[in-house]
Amino acid sequence: MIFEAELPIRFAHCDPAGIVFYPRYFEMMNGVVEDWCAQGLGCSFHEMHMVRGTGLPTVHLETDFIRPAQLGETLLAELTVLKLGNTSVEIQVCFCGQQHDVRLKARLVLVMMDLSLREAMVIPDELRAAMLHYCAAKDEKLASA
Template sequence: MAFTAVRPLRFGDCDPSGIAYFPSYLHLLVGVMEEFFDSIGAPWPVMMGERRISVPTVRLDITFSHPGVHGDVLDFALGVRRVGKSSLDLIHRITCGGTLLWSAEQRIVATDTDTHRARPWPDDMRAAFEQHLESTNV
């Protein structure tokens, strides 16, 4: 089951020609990830503040297929490909009007916020991730 979110591509997300500036895409992606964690009952302020779990990205492979332009409405689909002991492999597809703009494969790792060392996912988070496992690509 994919998690979905919608984001407009705003003027500040684009270069002077009106085409999406790729670092803005990453900023939007992080916001979608934060909403995904919130949807599974692991809001980042609680996860990072109280539970002391951080989720740095250790791998990100992006393929750009079609330019996005100012005013586009982006449809984000996030799926879980694999749940490891402390890692989580995510897949992302970002479309506009049914056209694939870009896709990404991402690995994040649960780390202790204080030591910055990998730590196992808590059981409740692992169970929630497994609810979103994709049998095929998003």
């Protein structure tokens, strides 16, 4: 299963040339992760941060900028889980144009964190089960490696 979200390219995302200014992609990626948590995993950032005292910060990020996106376009974001560990999850996020042409591809490592201790913690069972639904690996053993 793939988590999908539409991203309209707004004026605020663009540089004077009318294309997405690269740091804005990182903000959009964070928004996709936030939407995935709320809509796909059933645990909003508000619930995670304010109620549970946990977070899911990005600790590693690799990005390939393949083709520019410009003002007025709508991109499709696709998120899949590549690897699910004890305290971390590696995801892939792709932004595609209307013709399903890839504009950006990124790999992110997110770590479940106890915010009061500022330490990694085991991903709660209900979040782990929800994350498995988005696993690209066919074998659950690969997803838990």
